[in-house]
Amino acid sequence: MALHDQSRKTASGDSGKAASGDSGEIASRLLAWYDAHHRDLPWRIAPRELARGIRPDPYRVWLSEVMLQQTTVEAVKSYFRAFVEKWPDIEALAASPTEDVMKAWAGLGYYSRARNLKACADLVARQGGRFPDTQAGLRELPGIGAYTAAAIAAIAFDQPAAVVDGNVERVVSRLFSIVTPLSEAKCDIRTYVERMVPATRPGDFAQAMMDLGATICTPRRPRCMLCPLREDCSAITSGDAERFPIRLPKGEKPLRRGAAFVAVRGDGAILLRKRGDKGLLGGMTEVPTTGWTARIDGATTDAAAPFPGNWRPAGRIGHVFTHFALELDVFKTMTDGAAPAGHFWSLAHEISGEALPTVMKKVIEAAIPGATKKQRAH
Numbered sequence: 001m002a003l004h005d006q007s008r009k010t011a012s013g014d015s016g017k018a019a020s021g022d023s024g025e026i027a028s029r030l031l032a033w034y035d036a037h038h039r040d041l042p043w044r045i046a047p048r049e050l051a052r053g054i055r056p057d058p059y060r061v062w063l064s065e066v067m068l069q070q071t072t073v074e075a076v077k078s079y080f081r082a083f084v085e086k087w088p089d090i091e092a093l094a095a096s097p098t099e100d101v102m103k104a105w106a107g108l109g110y111y112s113r114a115r116n117l118k119a120c121a122d123l124v125a126r127q128g129g130r131f132p133d134t135q136a137g138l139r140e141l142p143g144i145g146a147y148t149a150a151a152i153a154a155i156a157f158d159q160p161a162a163v164v165d166g167n168v169e170r171v172v173s174r175l176f177s178i179v180t181p182l183s184e185a186k187c188d189i190r191t192y193v194e195r196m197v198p199a200t201r202p203g204d205f206a207q208a209m210m211d212l213g214a215t216i217c218t219p220r221r222p223r224c225m226l227c228p229l230r231e232d233c234s235a236i237t238s239g240d241a242e243r244f245p246i247r248l249p250k251g252e253k254p255l256r257r258g259a260a261f262v263a264v265r266g267d268g269a270i271l272l273r274k275r276g277d278k279g280l281l282g283g284m285t286e287v288p289t290t291g292w293t294a295r296i297d298g299a300t301t302d303a304a305a306p307f308p309g310n311w312r313p314a315g316r317i318g319h320v321f322t323h324f325a326l327e328l329d330v331f332k333t334m335t336d337g338a339a340p341a342g343h344f345w346s347l348a349h350e351i352s353g354e355a356l357p358t359v360m361k362k363v364i365e366a367a368i369p370g371a372t373k374k375q376r377a378h
């Protein structure tokens with residue numbers, strides 16, 4: 001049945017109706033565009049390779065999808081290449097110490113993903129090294145939610161799964177002029193996508209939707225004249241595609257403050273410690289810091305340094321996490337003392353290889369410019 005015949009009333013009473021076309025036509029137009037204009041990505045098997053019988057490796061699909069959660073394609077590319085060079089398959093990743101995985105992940109953010117990645121690799125390797133080929137089976141694994149399960153099922157196993165990320169939400173909101181705020185329209189969007197997924201090439205369809213959203217139907221200034229779905233699109237006829245998806249105004253993120261302490265030994269080593277395994281940045285490495293708090297009091301000054309010393313201000317850095325913004329006042333001192341309990345010295349040429357999250361790299365760079373970029377000695 002034609003998709004536009006099935007258009008539903010949304011919560012706001014809008015019909016959410018495409019300008020023309022049906023689900024089969026939309027899918028075939030999109031796939032034809034994808035064949036000619038898909039992005040070449042290090043984890044992707046291109047349509048011409050699929051036609052030659054080359055199949056996607058579920059390990060690489062899974063690894064890329066976990067890395068891409070909340071991270072841009074450009075940021076992921078070099079990490080993906082480094083991971084598959086070091087750990088070419090799930091058994092190799094499972095055999096590696098968690099600490100090495102955390103170090104390789106450092107800078108990619110959202111570090112619970114790295115811990116779940118390792119836990120998932122361990123489990124799949126123990127179970128024979130094969131990923132489940134269904135969404136339900138994939139969702140049983142650590143770190144795999146509804147979106148990632150759908151993406152792996154579609155791309156690696158050719159299952160007709162509805163893969164809905166932010167790019168797809170934007171394309172569908174525009175195709176059907178969905179005026180319900182996005183936060184309330186997600187179920188409707190999923191239903192539209194489910195109807196569009198073709199029985200053949202569902203993996204390419206999923207990737208084509210992502211590519212369309214990333215390269216043509218962009219958040220600002222969509223390039224509608226180049227879009228393969230312009231004949232199907234409701235928003236283009238109204239001339240205000242950028243208006244979609246509709247978003248409710250966001251509240252400002254709360255601000256937390258604290259102090260961070262960069263202690264430097266005479267040979268350039270920096271004092272570090274490991275965070276606890278649970279919670280924000282769990283298992284990552286940091287310089288000593290105070291708590292991060294909404295209050296402004298003595299607990300966030302050099303009075304809270306990990307040991308007495310000639311602590312000098314070295315600037316202030318800002319970092320934005322998902323739920324709050326952070327400002328850290330950075331203090332620096334030179335010392336030749338022993339590392340306090342729970343801390344260790346990292347040699348100058350080892351710093352770049354430590355599992356330092358981006359916020360800690362900012363802190364160290366404020367105190368010692370270039371310190372996190374020095375290459376590890378071979």
Ligand code: SF4
Pocket residue numbers: 171174175216217218222223224225227228229230233234235236241
């Ligand atoms: S025609 Fe424009 S708004 Fe509509 S799907 Fe294509 S790029 Fe997006």
